Amino acid sequence: xxxxxxxxxxxxxxxxxxxxxxxxxxxxxxxxxxxxxxxxxxxxxxxxxxxxxxxxxxxxxxxxxxxxxxxxxxxxxxxxxxxxxxxxxxxxxxxxxxxxxxxxxxxxxxxxxxxxxxxxxxxxxxxxxxxxxxxxxxxxxxxxxxxxxxxxxxxxxxxxxxxxxxxxxxxxxxxxxxxxxxxxxxxxxxxxxxxxxxxxxxxxxxxxxxxxxxxxxxxxxxxxxxxxxxxxxxxxxxxxxxxxxxxxxxxxxxxxxxxxxxxxxxxxxxxxxxxxxxxxxxxxxxxxxxxxxxxxxxxxx
Numbered sequence: 001x002x003x004x005x006x007x008x009x010x011x012x013x014x015x016x017x018x019x020x021x022x023x024x025x026x027x028x029x030x031x032x033x034x035x036x037x038x039x040x041x042x043x044x045x046x047x048x049x050x051x052x053x054x055x056x057x058x059x060x061x062x063x064x065x066x067x068x069x070x071x072x073x074x075x076x077x078x079x080x081x082x083x084x085x086x087x088x089x090x091x092x093x094x095x096x097x098x099x100x101x102x103x104x105x106x107x108x109x110x111x112x113x114x115x116x117x118x119x120x121x122x123x124x125x126x127x128x129x130x131x132x133x134x135x136x137x138x139x140x141x142x143x144x145x146x147x148x149x150x151x152x153x154x155x156x157x158x159x160x161x162x163x164x165x166x167x168x169x170x171x172x173x174x175x176x177x178x179x180x181x182x183x184x185x186x187x188x189x190x191x192x193x194x195x196x197x198x199x200x201x202x203x204x205x206x207x208x209x210x211x212x213x214x215x216x217x218x219x220x221x222x223x224x225x226x227x228x229x230x231x232x233x234x235x236x237x238x239x240x241x242x243x244x245x246x247x248x249x250x251x252x253x254x255x256x257x258x259x260x261x262x263x264x265x266x267x268x269x270x271x272x273x274x275x276x277x278x279x280x281x282x283x284x285x286x287x288x289x290x291x292x293x294x295x296x297x298x299x300x301x
Contacts, residue, residue: 008035090119096132096144147199161299176258183211190221190239
């Protein structure tokens with residue numbers, strides 16, 4: 001219901017770029033440019049200064065941006081209030097999730113939620129946990145499902161569950177014969193880890209640090225951008241990895257790799273995060289509670 005030009009203008013100001021705004025709005029860049037041109041013609045003044053790939057609001061543009069934010073929030077509240085009178089949840093839900101949760105937890109959450117609320121359209125963005133924290137804090141997303149405990153003051157946290165992290169290796173690997181493994185046990189072997197910013201990488205580094213082992217002493221053989229790539233190299237015998245219990249069950253059941261618990265045990269948190277101080281529709285609240293319950297139930301299994 002809100003003026004599309006205001007939605008586009010607000011996105012450009014927030015992201016400082018026509019290109020990034022187009023990506024977040026699932027639009028082409030020419031379409032974004034057209035909407036901004038229409039708005040500037042409406043007010044008969046330039047609203048954005050363009051240059052070197054960046055866009056910043058003029059004095060008039062900042063006034064429009066401030067009012068646009070208020071108008072868009074009121075519009076969202078209006079839509080949600082009226083929709084709630086029907087007792088049937090519907091509409092688009094912008095969800096951010098870490099890569100591991102997206103692959104191994106989110107499908108179960110969405111399946112159950114869509115069966116109950118078929119008119120809801122989930123729109124999912126996937127990235128590492130810190131990226132999702134930043135986007136929920138920036139109000140680009142309605143809520144996030146992450147694997148870190150954030151201290152971001154603008155967010156409300158709900159601890160859903162924990163997932164154990166285990167060492168994974170090829171069945172014939174020397175580590176596969178152990179009942180449990182310490183950080184010291186891992187030192188002689190190549191470690192296949194995740195990319196910087198990944199939550200499980202951070203937890204693994206903290207684990208070695210807690211054992212008094214600097215990462216410079218760890219034989220890091222590769223830093224990979226996906227768990228699938230880690231599992232591929234581990235399965236080929238190039239070293240060991242550290243992965244969440246939920247993410248490796250099929251590989252273990254099919255005999256492609258072995259999982260060995262760490263000593264002391266290591267867990268990754270599973271958290272639901274939402275922006276504070278923002279109107280929250282019944283749809284967002286209902287999904288947050290549903291996701292929390294599903295993760296708790298599956299973690300117990």
